[in-house]
Amino acid sequence: MTGVLAKFASQILDMDAGEQLAFLLKSKHLDDDLKHIADKVFNGVRITVAEGVLLYERGEVGYLGVLANFIREKKHGDITYFNRNFHIEPTNLCVYDCKFCSYSRLIKQRDDGWEATMEEMLSQIKSYDNEPVTEVHIVGGVLPQYNMAFYMDLFTAIKRHRPNLHIKALTPVEYHYIFKKAKVDYATGMAMMKDAGLDSMPGGGAEIFHPEIREQIAKDKCNAEQWLQIHEAWHNLGMHSNATMLYGHIEAYWHRIDHMERLRQLQDRTGGFQTFIPLKFRNKDNQMSHVPEVSVVEDLRNYAISRIYLDNFPHIKAYWAMISRETAQLALSFGVNDIDGTLDDTTKIYSMAGAEEQHPAMSTRELVELIRSVGRHPVERDTLYNVIADYRDTEFEVEAQSKFYRLPVLDNK
Numbered sequence: 130m131t132g133v134l135a136k137f138a139s140q141i142l143d144m145d146a147g148e149q150l151a152f153l154l155k156s157k158h159l160d161d162d163l164k165h166i167a168d169k170v171f172n173g174v175r176i177t178v179a180e181g182v183l184l185y186e187r188g189e190v191g192y193l194g195v196l197a198n199f200i201r202e203k204k205h206g207d208i209t210y211f212n213r214n215f216h217i218e219p220t221n222l223c224v225y226d227c228k229f230c231s232y233s234r235l236i237k238q239r240d241d242g243w244e245a246t247m248e249e250m251l252s253q254i255k256s257y258d259n260e261p262v263t264e265v266h267i268v269g270g271v272l273p274q275y276n277m278a279f280y281m282d283l284f285t286a287i288k289r290h291r292p293n294l295h296i297k298a299l300t301p302v303e304y305h306y307i308f309k310k311a312k313v314d315y316a317t318g319m320a321m322m323k324d325a326g327l328d329s330m331p332g333g334g335a336e337i338f339h340p341e342i343r344e345q346i347a348k349d350k351c352n353a354e355q356w357l358q359i360h361e362a363w364h365n366l367g368m369h370s371n372a373t374m375l376y377g378h379i380e381a382y383w384h385r386i387d388h389m390e391r392l393r394q395l396q397d398r399t400g401g402f403q404t405f406i407p408l409k410f411r412n413k414d415n416q417m418s419h420v421p422e423v424s425v426v427e428d429l430r431n432y433a434i435s436r437i438y439l440d441n442f443p444h445i446k447a448y449w450a451m452i453s454r455e456t457a458q459l460a461l462s463f464g465v466n467d468i469d470g471t472l473d474d475t476t477k478i479y480s481m482a483g484a485e486e487q488h489p490a491m492s493t494r495e496l497v498e499l500i501r502s503v504g505r506h507p508v509e510r511d512t513l514y515n516v517i518a519d520y521r522d523t524e525f526e527v528e529a530q531s532k533f534y535r536l537p538v539l540d541n542k
């Protein structure tokens with residue numbers, strides 16, 4: 130490292146996030162447009178669509194990191210959330226044929242897939258009876274037998290067994306399909322799901338909203354307007370959900386900003402989104418395998434711009450199972466304040482798409498150490514970001530059993 134660079138690095142490293150941004154604002158090397166955006170971030174002023182695109186086109190990774198980390202630390206300090214969760218994936222068969230999907234098999238490839246029964250899913254729930262998990266995440270392919278009645282019965286049975294286990298389940302892709310079959314409108318359908326025990330909605334199925342891209346990669350499933358309407362109907366019931374964006378394939382930068390703009394507008398109306406989760410396109414074993422994956426630098430730029438653009442989203446999450454543990458650690462300096470959960474090797478969605486983690490599972494201790502080793506403050510949350518346990522100073526010679534939050538099991542049949 131040259132003397133000038135070393136001096137610059139040591140100056141920056143000694144500063145807190147606000148001082149770093151103030152230092153950046155004084156730089157003679159920053160062009161006026163980027164300085165104007167930095168000034169807006171410093172003063173908590175929302176950036177425009179054009180400025181969002183400009184960040185993608187001209188914002189280099191260090192600059193974006195300083196802006197995003199300033200916002201992250203203003204909202205959350207050093208706190209980095211994780212939870213204890215597991216997934217249930219009812220089936221990997223699907224009536225749809227999304228080009229980027231490495232997970233699903235068309236019905237004609239039935240021998241290559243799985244179709245879990247209600248009993249099998251309930252037995253998976255019961256296998257966690259003695260585990261301190263707080264959330265089950267249910268999402269999979271779309272098949273006719275998994276209809277509205279099936280999912281309502283499943284949610285009811287889960288709640289009967291373990292009332293406080295948070296059910297985060299299904300995306301607008303499934304809801305649009307099952308409501309259409311049942312001939313109910315979105316508002317009625319979501320209210321019925323709530324009554325059956327649904328607690329929140331994950332963010333999947335959003336992909337890229339703009340029809341120019343959506344029609345090429347996911348043309349048959351619910352469109353952008355339907356995706357947003359279903360979330361709005363859910364938010365109107367006073368409930369929460371997440372949102373995703375599948376990036377790094379055939380979209381242009383402005384498609385990403387268009388996507389986030391639609392989310393930002395809905396969030397202004399409802400305030401129901403908790404977390405935005407950028408999902409990196411992975412190219413293993415799908416119909417877009419010829420499309421190269423973007424670099425880790427582009428992943429970090431994308432996290433940072435998401436944090437800057439979505440000023441009304443409380444949280445930005447990096448799925449460690451999708452982008453690797455090391456990139457998740459780096460992302461904590463680029464606007465991310467949540468790295469998802471323990472997972473317990475219960476999801477195949479990322480591993481089948483070529484993610485580094487082929488059997489994603491981390492113990493609480495591993496997650497805590499992952500977060501602490503990059504100087505952040507690990508906090509276990511529930512799905513709604515209530516604090517379960519603070520691990521800032523926990524020593525792990527003896528596993529901290531006393532901190533485990535055990536949900537009661539009522540119906541042990």
Ligand code: SF4
Pocket residue numbers: 223224225226227230232233269270271302347350
């Ligand atoms: S992304 Fe979802 S809807 Fe599309 S094919 Fe895969 S499982 Fe089906």
